[in-house]
Structure formats: C-alpha cells, structure tokens
Amino acid sequence: MRIDVVSIFPSYFDGLTLSLLGKARATGLLDLQIHDLRNWAGDRHRTVDDTPYGGGAGMVMKPEPWALALDDLASSGPEAVDRPTIIFPSPAGELFRQKTARDFAAREHIIIGCGRYEGIDERVFEYAASLGEVRLVSLGDYVLNGGEVAAMAMIEAVGRLIPGVVGNPESLVEESHEDGLLEYPSYTKPAAWRDRSVPDVLLSGNHGAIAKWRGEQQLERTRQRRPDLLSD
Numbered sequence: 001m002r003i004d005v006v007s008i009f010p011s012y013f014d015g016l017t018l019s020l021l022g023k024a025r026a027t028g029l030l031d032l033q034i035h036d037l038r039n040w041a042g043d044r045h046r047t048v049d050d051t052p053y054g055g056g057a058g059m060v061m062k063p064e065p066w067a068l069a070l071d072d073l074a075s076s077g078p079e080a081v082d083r084p085t086i087i088f089p090s091p092a093g094e095l096f097r098q099k100t101a102r103d104f105a106a107r108e109h110i111i112i113g114c115g116r117y118e119g120i121d122e123r124v125f126e127y128a129a130s131l132g133e134v135r136l137v138s139l140g141d142y143v144l145n146g147g148e149v150a151a152m153a154m155i156e157a158v159g160r161l162i163p164g165v166v167g168n169p170e171s172l173v174e175e176s177h178e179d180g181l182l183e184y185p186s187y188t189k190p191a192a193w194r195d196r197s198v199p200d201v202l203l204s205g206n207h208g209a210i211a212k213w214r215g216e217q218q219l220e221r222t223r224q225r226r227p228d229l230l231s232d
C-alpha cells in the first residue's frame with residue numbers, strides 16, 4: 001500500500017519511522033512518503049497561503065501548489081491507471097472510525113493533504129475529485145491547528161490493518177471497536193497486588209465462563225462510557 005502525505009510541516013511525521021509502522025515501511029508492506037507542499041510553490045519565497053476573499057481572520061492555502069502536488073502524486077501510484085483516495089483531514093468532515101480505517105486499509109493508493117485550520121481554497125477539493133475519490137475526514141469534534149496530527153492518527157490506524165503489519169492477526173479482532181464494543185479489562189501477574197486481586201473467573205481455567213464474563217464486561221463498559229455505540 002502506498003500513502004503520500006502533503007504537509008507544510010513534514011518533520012511532524014518523523015515518528016512514523018518508529019516501532020510497528022517503521023517496520024512495515026522497512027519491509028515494504030507500507031510505502032509511506034512525506035512531501036513538503038512548498039516544493040510545489042511557484043515563487044522564491046515558496047508561498048503557499050494568501051488572504052481570504054471576503055475578509056476574515058487568518059490565511060487560506062492557495063490552490064496552485066495543491067493542484068501541482070496532486071497532479072504529480074496522483075499519477076505516481078502503484079497502479080498504471082491510478083485513481084487514488086484523496087483524504088483531507090478536516091473538523092468539518094465525516095467522522096473517522098474503525099470502519100473508516102478498514103475501508104482505507106483496502107485501498108492501493110492514498111494521498112493525505114494536510115491543511116492549516118483556516119482552510120484550503122475550496123476549488124482544491126473540486127479539482128481533487130477529478131483525480132480520485134475525495135474524503136474529508138474528522139478525527140473528532142475538537143479543533144486542531146492543522147491536519148498533521150489527524151493524518152498521523154489515521155496512518156497508524158490504517159497501517160496496522162495492512163495484512164502482515166501486526167504479527168498476530170488474532171490480536172486485531174479482539175480490540176476495542178472491531179466488534180462495535182469497548183474492550184474487556186486485562187490483567188497479568190501478580191494475581192494479588194496492593195490489596196487488589198485479579199477476578200477469580202480469569203484464574204478458573206473455565207474458558208466458557210471467561211468468554212461470558214469478558215462479553216458482559218464489554219457490554220457494561222460500553223453502556224457506561226459510550227452509550228452512543230449501542231444505539232448507532
């Protein structure tokens with residue numbers, strides 16, 4: 001799988017060389033390339049933003065560098081006729097869920113455009129739709145300064161779903177959100193610690209009883225913490 005990221009802060013993504021995703025990149029399962037939007041700027045100062053038409057606070061990202069970046073990257077993917085999925089992190093987008101991560105993990109080529117909070121010229125989204133499928137995606141109902149942190153969260157969530165990236169695929173299906181519920185509580189040794197003991201059922205060796213208890217815990221935690229997951 002190929003993921004291209006376009007950002008004015010490419011060094012944000014240095015952390016993605018570490019750990020699990022770093023290994024996926026090293027082994028070739030994930031071809032992740034980070035690009036500086038300013039490489040596609042047209043002037044000596046490498047300008048990528050300008051004042052908003054109609055007035056208002058802040059600056060808006062200019063369309064020309066984005067269009068040139070998307071032109072280059074959309075035709076550089078793994079397939080001969082490449083129609084990439086083009087993701088723009090945005091607080092005004094659809095919510096990013098585990099289901100969204102599974103959807104994205106099945107794609108050959110993803111381009112992620114990281115804008116600043118004040119926004120990208122609207123015509124960029126229209127132009128991007130001529131090159132691929134455009135998705136505006138929100139990490140949640142709060143405001144970030146730019147799309148970089150949201151992009152990193154999405155890359156990690158998607159990257160670990162690529163077949164072969166997580167060593168034991170069984171660990172993927174047992175996680176929070178894979179079955180629409182929160183995860184059951186986990187314990188390890190010692191069985192008694194600072195006056196707190198591990199629930200007896202987990203020491204019983206009765207696998208049926210353990211599975212039942214874990215299912216009840218998942219449901220109870222979800223009801224208490226995330227009742228919205230039970231209704232939608």
Ligand code: J9N
Pocket residue numbers: 089090091114115116117118137138139140141142143144145146147148150
């Ligand atoms: N969920 C979310 C995304 C954002 C962004 S994307 C670009 C700027 C801010 N804020 N919150």
